[in-house]
Amino acid sequence: MTTTIQQRIQSIDILRGIVMVIMALDHVRDYFHIYAWTDDPLNLETTTPELYFTRYITHFCAPTFVFLSGVSIYLQSLRKTTPELSAFLLKRGLWLIFVELVIVAFAWSFNPAFERFPLGVIWSIGVSMFLLGFLIRLPYKLILGLGLVIVFGHNVLDFPEATTGFQGGFWLDLLHSSKWTSYEIMDNRNLIIAYPFLPWLGLMMVGYCTGRLFSPQFDILRRKKLLTQMGIGLLVLFVILRSINVYGDPVAWSPQRNGLYTFFSFMNIHKYPPSLLYMCVTIGCALVVLPHLEKLENRFTKIMVVFGRTAFFYYILHLYLIHILAAISFYIHGHTLEKIAEGESVFKWKFVVPGEGFGLLGVYLIWIFVIVCLYPLCKWYDTYKTKHKEKWWLSYL
Structure with a gap:
């Protein structure tokens, strides 16, 4: 029984590691691609298939990670009492919010004045x-x-939000409705709402409940079948609704x-906030892949397990490393420090000059370098x- 539990946890870590590695590609692109700050890689008028794919593949990272976080929380409930787990979630949740507002905010901007506080993943x-936790x-x-x-119904809010003058x-x-909206919270201090929390909360709740499939008493073959059916069902639902x-x-x-570009338009779903179809296609693929990782063991999966088991540590390090390289x-x-001072507020201390950077080959080489480091x-x-x-304290990192 212990071996089975370990295999199940390892499959989750493999998938989590894969999406963490892919995530770094998008952040490298943010800082190094020549058009990262002058155009949208999903803009069908100007993008290329290679650039579209480079951005689109990273869509799978945030929802898969949030969903698997819910699964992991359920697995913790198997070895902790409800009051213990509740207290842990309350404290770790507050800790992560602090990390976002201080450690991550500085990693993104390198601005010692802390002029912008992004509410991200x-x-x-x-x-x-x-x-x-409640x-x-x-x-x-x-x-x-x-x-x-929440997951299937939150897009009802799209209709009033789409009305003129809303x-x-x-x-x-x-x-729910934010699209990187900025709010001034004090003089020269702005809060940027990138990730409104309602749909992400719903996804974590569904992930938590899906965690029951990974409990020791659940038959492994039945779980694989159910995960595959659920994944295919979400992908079919995506095609129908889209x-x-x-x-x-x-x-x-x-x-x-x-x-090809009509297909790109069909697949170009909304991330900020994450739409139902965004979650269907990303989580659908994740559920189809997950059962095939349970007994897969090779050099690649061993590396991905390491990244999956150290996801938070990796996340913080990769932001700082990428920005230092930038x-x-x-x-x-x-360029000199004077160039930073001359930039618009969004680029101050960011060490980014819009329109300056590398092509996709350079982006991929830097990405590989970051992962190797x-x-x-x-x-x-x-x-x-x-x-x-x-x-x-290690459980908080």
């Missing part, structure tokens, strides 16, 4: 964990029902100049965690 995970006291079926209602306001933006073009995503697809590139291009650090940290399980 770590914030969304933190607030979802905090709220789940929700896990509810009956399992009620948590599942509420999670499904103003959501701070709380609705924080809940074809109807009425509900599930705020931006409709349309015929383009050729079949600063080095900035100086290599002959991070692996030994993550390997060391994974070993350290394994040998020092008595240290309570």
Whole structure:
């Protein structure tokens, strides 16, 4: 039985590691691609298939990670009492919100004045964990029902939000409707709402309930069958709803100049906030892949397990490493600190000059370099965690 449990956890870590590695590609593109700050890689008027794929593949990262976080929380519930797990989620949720506002905010900007506080993926995970700390006291079926209602029903809000002159306001933006809305919270200090939390909370709740399939008493063959059926079902639902073009995503697809770009339009779903169709295609693929990772063991999966087991540690390190490399590139291009001071507020201290950078080949080479540099650090940290399980603070990292 112990072996089976370990295999199940390892499959989750493999998939989590894969999406963490892919995620770094998008962040490298943000800092190094020549058009990263002058055009949208999903703009069908200007993108190329290679650039579109480079951006699109990273869509799978945030939802898969949030969903698997829910699964992992359920697995923790098998070895912790409800009060213990609730207290842990409340504290870790608040810790992650702090990390987003301080450690991650500085990693993105390198601005010592802290002029911008982005509410990104770590914030969304933190607030979802905090709220789940209360929700896990509810009956399992009620948590599942509420999670499904949020995931499948939150796009109802798209209709009033699409009306002319609609103003959501701070709380609705924080809940659902924000599209990188900026709010001044004090002089020269702005809060940027990138990830409104409602749909992410619903996804984590559904992930938590899906975690029951990974409990020791659940038959492995039945679990594989159910995960595959659920994944295929979500992909079929995506195709049906996307074809109807009425509900599930705020931006409709349309015929383009050729079949390939029409397909790009069909697949171009909304991430901010994550639409139902965005979650269907990303989680659908994740559920189809997950069963095939359970007994897969080779050099690649062993590396991905390391990244999956040290995901938070990896996340913080990769942001700082990528930004430091961007600063080095900035100086290599002959710029000085005065160039930073002259930039618009969004680019101050960012060490990014819009329209300056590398092509996709350069982006991919830097991405590979980042992953190679991070692996030994993550390997060391994974070993350290394994040998020092008595240290309570490690569970927060």
